[in-house]
Amino acid sequence: MFWSDRVAGTRRRQAAHEVSNHGGRGLLHPVRPDPVTAAQSSPEASDSVAAASSPVARGPLGPRVETRPEGWRLVDRRGLLKAAVAAPATSLLAACGGGGSGGSGARSVRIGMVSPRTGSLRLYSEVDAHVVETMRTIFKDGIRVGRSTLPAEIFVRDGQSDRNRAAAAATDLIFTDQVDVVLVGGTSDNANPVSDACEANGVPCISTEAPWESWFYGRGGNAQAPFSWTYHFYWGMGDLRGAYTTMWGQLDVPRVVALLLPNDQDGVTFSNGVFGLPALAQAGFQILSDVPPYSVGERDFSAQVQKIIDNDVEIVAGVPNPDDFAVFWRTLNDRNYLPKAVTMSKALAFERDVENLGATANGFTTEVSWSPKHQFRSYLTNRTAEELASEYVDQTGRPWAPSLGFTHALYEVLAQALVNVDSIDNARGIADAIARVKANTIVGTVTFGGAQNVPKNVGSIPLVGGQWRQQNNTFNLRVVANNGSNIAPDGPVEDLQTVQNR
Structure with missing residues (x-):
């Protein structure tokens, strides 16, 4: 040696x-x-x-x-x-x-x-x-x-x-x-x-x-x-905020947003007051401040759900993993409460995760970082x-x-x-x-x-906004907000209540 x-x-x-x-x-x-x-x-x-x-x-x-x-x-x-x-x-x-x-x-x-x-x-x-x-x-x-x-x-x-x-x-x-x-x-x-x-x-x-x-x-x-x-x-988060505001801006909904955020690194990033989702205030959106973060693997989302219902929130956004979001969504469904926009990063990235949520996932929105439509x-x-x-x-x-x-x-x-x-x-x-x-x-x-x-x-890398739509028992991710890119949208975004009551 x-x-x-x-x-x-x-x-x-x-x-x-x-x-x-x-x-x-x-x-x-x-x-x-x-x-x-x-x-x-x-x-x-x-x-x-x-x-x-x-x-x-x-x-x-x-x-x-x-x-x-x-x-x-x-x-x-x-x-x-x-x-x-x-x-x-x-x-x-x-x-x-x-x-x-x-x-x-x-x-x-x-x-x-x-x-x-x-x-x-x-x-x-x-x-x-x-x-x-x-x-x-x-x-x-x-x-x-x-x-x-x-x-x-x-x-x-x-x-x-x-x-x-x-x-x-x-x-x-x-x-x-x-x-x-x-x-x-x-x-x-x-x-x-x-x-x-x-x-x-x-x-x-x-x-x-x-x-x-x-x-x-x-x-x-x-x-x-x-x-x-x-x-x-x-x-980056600036790209994400741009996609979210372009999608939500197409809807006739109150501009109050509840955040579903874990206490992990992505949750910390999304909650950052300088570059995270609270910066949506610059685009005229109000972030509901008292929705508590949760621990990854949480099985009780009653506190978060109660805050959403008490404040009549119509837009829910966040970055849970698929397993945590599924528990949250069941809890919200059990209370018979349906917002007009549910926009999630990470949890809605894969069609199979969306399919596991059943028909109630029809109309969910998310960012689209890449798709077959990208040139x-x-x-x-x-x-x-x-x-x-x-x-x-x-x-x-x-x-x-x-x-x-x-x-x-x-x-x-x-x-x-x-x-x-x-x-x-x-x-x-x-x-x-x-x-x-x-x-x-x-x-x-x-x-x-x-x-x-x-x-x-x-x-x-820039991104666009997408909406999951169910057709013939399968889900397709449609581009609904091009966020300034050269990608042609598949159509406008529709609110969740309209999609599911059709």
Whole structure:
């Protein structure tokens, strides 16, 4: 062991402590690899040597090579001798720094992903699984890294819809699977702890599917001192307020809004007086101030329901998960109270969650971050949004969801960033390439820090407003407010009472 190994060990212990402080409790019980992913990974994957938190090269079965800040490289001599005995001369030359495009002996690009395969966010993983298999096909002949084309491997771990388990899954990707970069979505409950683990361990990470304020400020972000390793693209609360006011402005209803907010990171973001939903007051809406927040997993919403009824509230908005919202909605139905607008983020993202609510969900409204109507093409396949959604429906038998576009876009952003990386072993170079990328994706152009009042680590994506409408026992998400975009609405929004009494 040379000197840098001891330093790396110290840094890893410090990093593990840091992850624990960010919600990584339970890291003593590592998450087991996804059996499907493990089976489809190459047999050599588990034998690869890696140090994901530093610029130490990670060639399979070869000597460790550390790039020094001064520009020269330090080679582990004992590892070099072992490589000389165990490998042919061509492999030895490659270990010493020889170049070349992808081949059987080429160092693979190891991509990690944390997906909530179980728990309340499990529907996100169905989309993730489909996209991962699509990417394995796209990258079967390799992925371009600078001037080279290298083999690609994708490792998936289960975040279990739990912040602590998501942090543990990310740590396993970093230290067990030794990935070069981590991709993650599935709301801030999944994306934030994974991003924290990557930031602490110096591993590049791209995330999505959480309001960017939840991701940035929820992780203690400071615009004057941005994150070094983690980048995020999604819509922000200003975009959400714009979609909500455009939808509600079409209705003849009193402008009093009750908020159904959990005491989690998204609830804190939505309740923020500066950029959250209370800022709707600037558009003439009054937020009912005394509706209490609730704990995730709550089974008694009588206090919130009573406040809504006592104040004759006609607009209810919030960001509960699907399970919590289902309990709230049953409680409100039991009181025979029907508002004219129920507009929920997160809880109404998937058609299957809406179907589980039955006919009483007909007319619910939500934001639409991506749809088949969006006028973008995939950088990787040249498919349109409509074609991508149709392929998903045909191949899985499940309805499309907005998360399909964003999970697909994660790999598009990564692929375009890697084109500008000199070496896959240069973690700092990968992070810098992500920071500089201008990526054309299925959800639109992604750049980080390119918009006014947006932190350097953030790419802001606009959204539109949608309404779930039931037809022939199925639900369709119709665009009803284009929010200034070029997407043609399917029609106007209708109030919930009119829809359900028709």
